[in-house]
Amino acid sequence: MSTAAGTSATIPRELLRRLPILGLLSDELLTQVMSASRLVRFRKKATVILKGQSLDHLSLLVAGKLQVIDHLTDGREIGLNIIQAGNFFGELAVVDRQPRSATLIALTPAMVINVPGEVARKLFFEYPPVAKTMMAHFARVIRRGNDQRSLLSLPNSFQRVFALLDYIKQKGPENTLLIDDMPTHQEVAIMANTSRETVTRALSMLTASGIIEKQVRQLLIRKPVALKRLADGEMLLNPTQKIGAEPPP
The missing domain is CATH 2.60.120.10 (Jelly Rolls)
Structure with a gap:
């Protein structure tokens, strides 16, 4: 220093x-x-x-x-x-x-x-x-x-990860939603009070379902409605589940 x-x-x-x-x-x-x-x-x-x-x-x-x-x-x-x-x-x-x-x-x-x-x-x-x-x-x-x-206060660790991602997302160009300069898995784990392994699995599930798309230090939210429903506990997500397309904003 x-x-x-x-x-x-x-x-x-x-x-x-x-x-x-x-x-x-x-x-x-x-x-x-x-x-x-x-x-x-x-x-x-x-x-x-x-x-x-x-x-x-x-x-x-x-x-x-x-x-x-x-x-x-x-x-x-x-x-x-x-x-x-x-x-x-x-x-x-x-x-x-x-x-x-x-x-x-x-x-x-x-x-x-x-x-x-x-x-x-x-x-x-x-x-x-x-x-x-x-x-x-x-x-x-x-x-x-x-x-x-x-x-x-959310009881489920996966739901806490989903809710955190939904909370920190921002508006990008052309009405896209994204998380710029994406925190590391360990940083997300600390903020969501869970393990790094849980964060890795949660992000993998979101990617496999087409809800998010990972890029270099950036996370694109392709299906924000689905992410919001997961964050609110209104929907459960299986590891191999595919989510249908959402209407344009």
Whole structure:
């Protein structure tokens, strides 16, 4: 892990403008924020944040992918979320100044901008465009937490995998549905609280039935209605079962 003294000279301004919060700032304010911030690089599998740490900064993920993990009372590891490049984290600790509530691990080499908490709080509380953005963000966090709890409450491990895939799918070009930069089987297993072998079998069943199509680091959802029904427990899937074509969206 290495730390640079500043960010403005290291990251092009047009890239900074594409990051959340920073894109809302005036040129002058952006320069002030960047002069106070630090750029940190992490190796793959490095611990970015450790649960319980007292760290007072807002972090923006410039490049790479991080996994948010916690541990159950029996010691098992569970994945809470995956943070993709272009997102931020640490905002709760900045607002309430409490220790970090989860551990973050770098799934790939990562590059992070750390904005001091004092600077971030000034933006949160005194700059209306950022305040509005943060209110919407916290609403999404609450909703995502509710969704995660609902997913983990499902009794069947296969259904949890199906529900997770249905939850993280996104719209692609030409009305397609896909999961871009598909998590590894182990990452999906952690998030669904199951085994890697179960995830592998579930994906194989979905592929054999024509519901999904695997490509390089991408999963195309060919039959989203069928995936949704599996996620809701309205349909069971046999390993060799073929699902008929669905009407176009």
